[in-house]
Amino acid sequence: MFDGDVSPEVARSVRAAGxxxxxxxxSGLDWRADQLQLSQLFTPQTGPVFIRNVTGHPSALAEVLGDPGVLKVFHFAPFDLRFLEAGWDVRxxxxxxxxxxxxxxxxxxxxHEHSVQPLLRRTIGVEMSKGSVRTSDWGAGDLSAPGQACGDGCRVRGRHGGSWFVPAYE
Known part of the structure; x- marks a missing residue:
């Protein structure tokens, strides 16, 4: 878990992964009114990386995400991209x-078949359950409660040890 930005070592590892x-x-669905509270990265080399409590511009994260030599795989990229740019000035x-x-x-x-759960099931045979509660307090001081420190990507990756967004995209 990183507060404010990723370390230079993590940035180098993500770049090396390609x-x-x-x-x-x-905190909600409107990038104009709601807050970006946490971003997650995953490569096999780094495992899950969480960035939160960003108060300015996370320059190391911005450099990695802006690097055209690194492919960034999202599920529903327009949502994430709007929040990254509006909240943290990351392009x-x-x-x-x-x-x-x-x-x-x-x-x-x-x-509904293009949502993350059916997509992963259909493309790579991974079952994922988000459960009935669909809200979390990502701004909470302690994210150690079960499920509290993992979003879509980590829920899937945690049990299987690999990033499933990338194989689903491929």
Whole structure:
């Protein structure tokens, strides 16, 4: 867990990996009014990396996410990209979106089939359950409660030890 920004070592490791799964957790759905509270990165080299309590511009994170040599894989990238730019002034290059790719490759599927759980089940056979409670306090001082320190990406990755956003995109 990093407060404010990632370390130079993590930034180097993400660059060396060449591809990173990225997810954000927010206080709501409106990038103009709500807050970006936590961002997650995952590569096999780094494992899950959490960034929160950002009060300014996280320059090391911004450099990695802006690096065109590193592919950033999101699920529903427009949401995450808006919050990253509005909340932390981070502009992302070389972004891929599993939801958009699903819609392009399988346009006849019903809309709900492009959500993260059915997409992972359909493309790589991974079952994921978010449970019935769909809100968390990502700004809480202690994120150690079960499920509190993991968003979509970590819930899937934790049990299987790998980033599933990237294989789902591929």
């Amino acid at each position: 591809v990173v799964a990225v997810d954000t957790e927010t 992302v290059s070389a972004a891929a979106c599993t939801k958009a790719a699903s819609k392009i490759l399988q346009p006849t599927l019903p809309a």
